[in-house]
Amino acid sequence: MSSRPELLKSREYLCDLSLEQKIRKCAPYLKCQEDGCKCPSWKLGDQISSQVLESPCKSCHHVHQCFATDDDCAWLEVAVQMVDDVEHMYVLCASEEDTETKHLYFCIFKRIRKALMNRTKPTFDDPPPFERPSIDTAVRNVVLHYLAHGMKDLDTTLELCRLLLSFVNMWKMGYPSRRSNKHENKTGYRLIYMRWMCHCYAPQFCVTLPHCEATSAFGKNFFLAIVPDLKKQLLEKISQDPTPVELDKKTQLMQPIFRIIGLLEEEAQKPEHRIWDPYFQSFASLLVNPTPDFGDQIGEVVPTTDQDASGGGPLFSDNSHLEVHKVDAACAPCESTPSRKSSDTSQKRRSSE
DSSP: OOOHHHHHHHTGGGGGSOHHHHHHHHGGGOOOOSTTOOOOSOOOOSSOOSOGGGOOOTTTOOOOOOOOSHHHHHHHHHHHHHHHHHHHHHHHHHHOOOHHHHHHHHHHHHHHHHHHHHTSOOOOSSOSOOSSSOHHHHHHHHHHHHHHTTOSOHHHHHHHHHHHHHHHHTOOOOOGGGOOOTTSOHHHHHHHHHHHIIIIIGGGTOTTSOOOOHHHHOOHHHHHHHHHHHHHHHHHHHHHOOSSSOHHHHHHHHHHHHHHHHHHHHHHHSSSOSTTOSSOOTTGGGEESOOHHHHHHHHHHSOTTOHHHHTSSOSSOSSOOOEEOOOOGGGSOOTTSOOHHHHHHHHHHHHHO
């Protein structure tokens, strides 16, 4: 799966096309702009004109294209990209063998096609994030967990967390019809698969679709759905790595990332999970006036966009230093995070009044 920056680079040739070439590329997808005309697309007439801009449609005999203003020309730049997306989705839809995935491709194809006809940008009805906290936030909580328990090599742990997040974002989910786990929630997996396909996977090759990383859009349920196959593929990559190192040493080098995955998986399966807790007060009091360097390193691993889940603001302040104290976190709840106990007390007070 190619990355989105690589896709944008491969589409640079579209910007170098002339106005006539761009109009010729978009014309078959543009509906008639005349009032009352319902012609859905421009069709080439019998008399071919050298200027597509002045050529009437064969069906309605109107000129569909009108790019007189700067806004029209700016929209044409987007329309050219959308045409490439439509054509790419059509090829994927025609070549896909899985019925459910084929249907999703077709729905995305129609969504982009409709937006192109209406001169709007394609969007989906349910924007992310879909879970709180996100995988980004949970991984940041893992770093805080290790820090609270005397983590020695912070840089290595941060690098492993970056590697894990990149691996999850590049992960290709398996077809729902081929899932072998009998005890899995099939409906839940199909919903996750549909959202991942629309918001994370399809935008990798459709630049006009809004794109969101899987680690920002999803949380615990997505992670539990992919973690068995993710661990299996990591082991396969280790065994197939051509580096001239013994397999035991390779496995030993990868043990820290497997510990991080194991901690995330174990906490996600617990009824009371601290790392996947959107309030996450367990280790808040262990950090007193952290340094800006440490805050920057944490921010590099996980951007603090999931503010609702992590407390409503930046993780660390700018002018401070780091001190770690092993004390009970329950004694000093984080001020920026709502307390469950206090919220429950206030609810009881309101009900009694």
